[in-house]
Amino acid sequence: MSEQTTNPTYVLQGAAPLGADPVDLVLAGGVITEVRAAHSPVADDETAVDATGLVALPGLVDLHTHLREPGREDAETIVSGTRAAAVGGFTAVHAMANTTPVADTAGVVEQVWRIGRDAGWVDVHPVGAVSVGLEGHQLAEIGAMADSAARVRVFSDDGKCVWDPILMRRALEYVKAFDGVVAQHAQEPRLTEGAQMNEGVVSAELGLAGWPAVAEEAIIARDVLLAEHVGSRLHVCHLSTAGSVEIIRWAKGRGIDVTAEVTPHHLVLTDELARDYDPTFKVNPPLRTAADVEAVRQGLADGTIDIVATDHAPHTREDKDCEWAAAAFGMTGLETALSVVQQTMVDSGRMTWADVARVLSAAPARIGRIDEGPTAQGRPLEVGEPANVVLVDPAARRVVDGRSQATASTNTPFHGHELPGRVVATFLRGRATVLEGAPVEQVAGVRS
Numbered sequence: 001m002s003e004q005t006t007n008p009t010y011v012l013q014g015a016a017p018l019g020a021d022p023v024d025l026v027l028a029g030g031v032i033t034e035v036r037a038a039h040s041p042v043a044d045d046e047t048a049v050d051a052t053g054l055v056a057l058p059g060l061v062d063l064h065t066h067l068r069e070p071g072r073e074d075a076e077t078i079v080s081g082t083r084a085a086a087v088g089g090f091t092a093v094h095a096m097a098n099t100t101p102v103a104d105t106a107g108v109v110e111q112v113w114r115i116g117r118d119a120g121w122v123d124v125h126p127v128g129a130v131s132v133g134l135e136g137h138q139l140a141e142i143g144a145m146a147d148s149a150a151r152v153r154v155f156s157d158d159g160k161c162v163w164d165p166i167l168m169r170r171a172l173e174y175v176k177a178f179d180g181v182v183a184q185h186a187q188e189p190r191l192t193e194g195a196q197m198n199e200g201v202v203s204a205e206l207g208l209a210g211w212p213a214v215a216e217e218a219i220i221a222r223d224v225l226l227a228e229h230v231g232s233r234l235h236v237c238h239l240s241t242a243g244s245v246e247i248i249r250w251a252k253g254r255g256i257d258v259t260a261e262v263t264p265h266h267l268v269l270t271d272e273l274a275r276d277y278d279p280t281f282k283v284n285p286p287l288r289t290a291a292d293v294e295a296v297r298q299g300l301a302d303g304t305i306d307i308v309a310t311d312h313a314p315h316t317r318e319d320k321d322c323e324w325a326a327a328a329f330g331m332t333g334l335e336t337a338l339s340v341v342q343q344t345m346v347d348s349g350r351m352t353w354a355d356v357a358r359v360l361s362a363a364p365a366r367i368g369r370i371d372e373g374p375t376a377q378g379r380p381l382e383v384g385e386p387a388n389v390v391l392v393d394p395a396a397r398r399v400v401d402g403r404s405q406a407t408a409s410t411n412t413p414f415h416g417h418e419l420p421g422r423v424v425a426t427f428l429r430g431r432a433t434v435l436e437g438a439p440v441e442q443v444a445g446v447r448s
């Protein structure tokens, strides 16, 4: 059954696109068909959704999600992770390659893509590994993944750094052929051996092995120069230090084709949180200092940092509820990302809702090259465009409860925090995946 015949025509009444004046947005046949004056009469065959006071944004796009399937379905599955994404306002995610087996072949990326499509919560775009098994020795079958049904355009060994400069150079050269991008997890391995948290005053006091900012910055500096030399496209994952922002600023000024992301947690949390030895706050790259937080906020506001990406990294209780040194790195983020961006960037007056649409939708879609064709994402909220829409209540406040989220894991760093904003509804090509803040359970196999 096609969506076009089963979906109601939705009229989002009184929605404020990007925070501008309210209108009625009409979604039919998978696209935005009409923009009417706010609170116009609704026809009998149309379904009204009261969007008074709500901001309408294009469906959010995450360039950096760990869905854990195949291999660690005890932490997350493609179904649970993509349901969590929809609840967070996303209509597309890029699924990182550090699964078991690693997504380093056409077979694995096609499997992930197909399961995501059949689940129907969001579009799943698999990221392909750069190297076989993420081992950093031999290039993975990049071309076959690009040519597969999954049409992979983003390649990353995330979780590990592509340390070997020759391998990095070859990967950058290879992806040029199809306008792909290499997304680097910038971490000099020798400088971070045994590291447990940010290297600084707090790590010295706690006696934990530190992770110096230079371990991130040295790789970013090398890679922007490599990208310049090769004339290829580089993306920097989860940038976290003031120095990294400076290097990206310099590289962009020089015309190097580099983009960068920051996570919600690096926009607000600091290494002071390590003092309680609660492994919820153990993450890669580590939480940094207040000065770094200020620098990444500034970098995001001035466009040096292109996007916010969640780095949603679910882990089982077994892997997190243990002593700090033994715990896994990573925190969840899909269901809190928009709220954290609202709190740190919008409510603080540094960004508008139009900026939010850019950093959480248009720019990540463009970097992933998913902004064109029948499943285009990150498009403007205009007539004729795919009806990927999220309705947000910016006036709502909620206390995050890590035990009652849609993700299968509980390692949110925001448990017990009061955050602004609430996702009220999400539409994927005109089909409601979330209504009244709750996921809309759907018939298996419904797809767009």
Ligand SMILES: NC(=O)N[C@@H](CC(=O)O)C(=O)O
Residues within 6 Å of the ligand: 066, 098, 158, 159, 160, 185, 282, 283, 284, 285, 311, 313, 314, 329, 330, 331
């Ligand atoms: N961010 C993390 O701390 N962990 C990620 C890997 C990664 O993003 O580097 C994971 O896969 O758990």
Ligand SMILES: [Zn+2]
Residues within 6 Å of the ligand: 158, 159, 160, 185, 237, 238, 284, 285
């Ligand atoms: Zn990483």
Ligand SMILES: [Zn+2]
Residues within 6 Å of the ligand: 064, 066, 096, 158, 159, 311, 313
């Ligand atoms: Zn990651």
